[in-house]
Amino acid sequence: MSDEPIIQIKNVSKIFGGTVKAVDEVNLEVKRGEFFALLGPSGCGKTTLLRMLAGFEVPTHGQVIVDGQDMSKVQPNKRPINMVFQSYAVFPHMSVEQNVAYGLKMDRRPAKEIRERVAEALELVKLGGYGKRMPDEMSGGQRQRVALARALVKRPSVLLLDEPLSALDAKLREAMQLELVRLQKTVGITFVIVTHDQSEALSMANRIAVMNAGTVQQVAPPTTLYEQPANRFVADFIGKINMIEGDAVAAGDGQVKVTAPVIGEVTLAGTATGKVALAVRPEKIFVSETKPTDPAVIAVKGKVGEVAYFGSYSNVFFDIGLPAPLQADISNVSSDIEEIIFTAGEEYWVYWRKSDTLVLG
Amino acid sequence: MENWKRSAQTFWAAFAPPTFWLVTFFIIPLSLIWLYSFSSKTGVIDITLDWNLNQYARALEPLYLGIFWKSIVMATATTAICLVVAFPVAIAIVFSKPNMRMWLLLLVILPFWTNLLIRTYALIAVLRTNGFINNGLEWIVVNADWALSLIGLGDNTIVGPFTPLQLLYNNTAVVFGLVYVSLPFMVLPLYAALDRLDRSYLEASLDLGAGHTRTFFSIVVPLALPGIASGIVITFIPAMGSYLTPDLLGGTDSKMIANVIASQFKQANNWPFGAALSFLLMYATFFALAVRAVLMRKEGRGDVR
Ligand SMILES: Nc1ncnc2c1ncn2[C@@H]1O[C@H](COP(=O)(O)OP(=O)(O)OP(=O)(O)O)[C@@H](O)[C@H]1O
Ligand SMILES: [Mg+2]
Numbered sequence: 001m002s003d004e005p006i007i008q009i010k011n012v013s014k015i016f017g018g019t020v021k022a023v024d025e026v027n028l029e030v031k032r033g034e035f036f037a038l039l040g041p042s043g044c045g046k047t048t049l050l051r052m053l054a055g056f057e058v059p060t061h062g063q064v065i066v067d068g069q070d071m072s073k074v075q076p077n078k079r080p081i082n083m084v085f086q087s088y089a090v091f092p093h094m095s096v097e098q099n100v101a102y103g104l105k106m107d108r109r110p111a112k113e114i115r116e117r118v119a120e121a122l123e124l125v126k127l128g129g130y131g132k133r134m135p136d137e138m139s140g141g142q143r144q145r146v147a148l149a150r151a152l153v154k155r156p157s158v159l160l161l162d163e164p165l166s167a168l169d170a171k172l173r174e175a176m177q178l179e180l181v182r183l184q185k186t187v188g189i190t191f192v193i194v195t196h197d198q199s200e201a202l203s204m205a206n207r208i209a210v211m212n213a214g215t216v217q218q219v220a221p222p223t224t225l226y227e228q229p230a231n232r233f234v235a236d237f238i239g240k241i242n243m244i245e246g247d248a249v250a251a252g253d254g255q256v257k258v259t260a261p262v263i264g265e266v267t268l269a270g271t272a273t274g275k276v277a278l279a280v281r282p283e284k285i286f287v288s289e290t291k292p293t294d295p296a297v298i299a300v301k302g303k304v305g306e307v308a309y310f311g312s313y314s315n316v317f318f319d320i321g322l323p324a325p326l327q328a329d330i331s332n333v334s335s336d337i338e339e340i341i342f343t344a345g346e347e348y349w350v351y352w353r354k355s356d357t358l359v360l361g
Numbered sequence: 362m363e364n365w366k367r368s369a370q371t372f373w374a375a376f377a378p379p380t381f382w383l384v385t386f387f388i389i390p391l392s393l394i395w396l397y398s399f400s401s402k403t404g405v406i407d408i409t410l411d412w413n414l415n416q417y418a419r420a421l422e423p424l425y426l427g428i429f430w431k432s433i434v435m436a437t438a439t440t441a442i443c444l445v446v447a448f449p450v451a452i453a454i455v456f457s458k459p460n461m462r463m464w465l466l467l468l469v470i471l472p473f474w475t476n477l478l479i480r481t482y483a484l485i486a487v488l489r490t491n492g493f494i495n496n497g498l499e500w501i502v503v504n505a506d507w508a509l510s511l512i513g514l515g516d517n518t519i520v521g522p523f524t525p526l527q528l529l530y531n532n533t534a535v536v537f538g539l540v541y542v543s544l545p546f547m548v549l550p551l552y553a554a555l556d557r558l559d560r561s562y563l564e565a566s567l568d569l570g571a572g573h574t575r576t577f578f579s580i581v582v583p584l585a586l587p588g589i590a591s592g593i594v595i596t597f598i599p600a601m602g603s604y605l606t607p608d609l610l611g612g613t614d615s616k617m618i619a620n621v622i623a624s625q626f627k628q629a630n631n632w633p634f635g636a637a638l639s640f641l642l643m644y645a646t647f648f649a650l651a652v653r654a655v656l657m658r659k660e661g662r663g664d665v666r
Binding site: 054076077083086087103151154 | 559562565572575579580583584
């Protein structure tokens with residue numbers, strides 16, 4: 001029973017007004033107790049998918065199953081799911097306490113239990129002494145925690161969070177990210193968070209679904225998503241990446257033979273064939289003044305273009321004779337300025353491991 | 362405007378016309394009426410200002426207090442019915458598609474484009490003994506009787522004969538007419554308040570387990586309270602002072618305070634007494650406004666549950 005995913009989304013589509021395909025044949029499973037993130041660019045259907053989970057939108061077709069129960073006939077107020085709204089939606093005419101107590105009152109809990117659970121929930125989000133305050137006497141971050149406490153106090157099976165941190169400044173956002181992760185571990189409730197901030201998703205979630213134009217591109221843990229993106233969209237969306245266009249033919253044994261300008265012919269692990277992109281992350285690129293002899297690397301000659309110094313590393317653009325320059329994040333491991341400085345026009349050998357090269361269809 | 366002293370000329374150029382307007386057409390006539398209310402009628406057209414309170418004392422006699430009370434009851438009934446009818450209308454408009462919304466609002470405002478007198482006469486045409494409603498009912502009864510006669514139950518054994526309903530010239534007709542006239546005044550502020558209301562509050566309420574009814578009373582009503590208060594005030598005050606509707610649709614016992622005031626100024630030719638009644642009506646209006654202010658302050662403090 002507990003191995004069964006808490007949320008199953010089966011072939012779910014949502015079409016607005018007969019033409020706008022906001023969510024397109026999505027299949028997803030969220031495991032019990034997981035911190036799951038929906039990540040994607042603006043307008044890709046994240047909110048729509050979340051609202052279908054909460055029950056505010058009805059799927060055009062497909063099925064949403066929560067805790068083994070089909071949700072298609074279940075109204076939002078009867079679902080074992082609570083939501084933290086992007087705008088928080090903390091009721092302005094109720095005190096913090098009344099806000100948090102609202103859901104329990106609707107469940108007709110005894111007054112004593114309500115008082116205890118409200119106090120407990122406010123303690124949990126570190127708003128212990130704030131019960132009597134009105135929402136307009138609180139900061140954005142505090143209001144957000146009221147919204148969180150209000151949803152958590154109901155002890156739902158699943159907590160949905162729609163860009164809960166987007167209205168906060170950078171510093172508060174980082175603090176709240178840590179706090180959310182801590183909270184999720186404490187209460188053990190399944191969290192589904194929507195964000196378009198990749199670093200937020202990478203640092204918080206156990207697993208991430210990357211969405212684009214209503215479809216799910218890849219579902220994976222953060223490291224897999226970054227190191228083994230399933231396609232160009234994911235590779236490009238998560239972090240920085242260099243892509244060199246080429247052609248690939250199958251070479252058997254899970255390998256492909258890729259022919260690309262400048263690089264020539266290389267055999268790499270991969271499955272994509274036809275038009276492909278050879279992709280490599282900037283931090284996986286090294287430079288050398290002499291030609292590397294290791295056969296396990298791909299090496300090309302590059303001329304230094306733009307350089308941006310970031311202290312611990314420098315972001316250097318190399319012209320390798322292709323339309324797009326190759327960018328490399330070079331670690332500044334020496335404190336000898338002469339050694340770490342890159343001057344435009346200098347020529348180097350730029351190389352990276354074959355095993356760090358992705359073949360993306 | 363902080364520096365109005367420095368550019369006094371500009372200030373007066375901008376403010377003299379409205380000030381003049383207000384003084385000439387509002388403050389002076391109102392002051393005159395106020396003075397009349399403390400005067401005595403000493404001849405057919407002679408009025409002496411002798412600062413007596415006799416007119417007010419007379420206005421507070423049971424006869425007139427009764428009419429005041431009746432006006433309050435009619436205006437309250439009108440306001441209450443308007444509120445109950447206007448709320449679903451406003452909700453329907455707010456939740457309709459954006460391109461429909463404009464047309465629905467237009468339908469609400471449309472009656473304003475016709476003169477009140479004409480609208481009231483139109484209402485008479487609908488409600489009178491030989492009007493559309495009674496004719497319609499008669500048609501139904503006659504045809505039902507005919508249909509029943511086919512199975513041998515005709516000749517008014519079961520239905521009919523038709524006696525027209527007396528829909529006009531009573532208090533119900535007045536309240537009906539006032540509701541018809543006042544409805545837009547209630548719908549528009551409610552619409553404005555509901556339109557401003559963030560939908561996510563409603564969704565949050567549903568999400569937390571409240572049904573639609575609970576959400577309506579716990580979230581929508583308190584948050585729309587300023588709009589509700591405005592709607593109540595701008596419906597109640599004109600209804601309280603309405604003259605034409607009770608005059609045309611009411612019966613002999615449907616007189617409201619404005620009708621009495623008018624008859625004092627016209628038929629009875631007793632201006633001082635009419636003035637005293639007018640001022641009592643104004644005090645009642647101020648009272649209504651004060652109630653609204655209190656409601657608004659409560660809303661501001663957020664104490665309303
Ligand atoms: N009620 C609606 N009616 C019509 N189209 C809608 C509606 N809601 C969303 N859409 C459309 O569906 C698509 C997905 O919207 P959605 O709000 O799910 O995006 P999102 O991924 O949450 O974007 P963002 O990051 O900007 O919040 C968009 O193209 C949007 O215009
Ligand atoms: Mg969104």
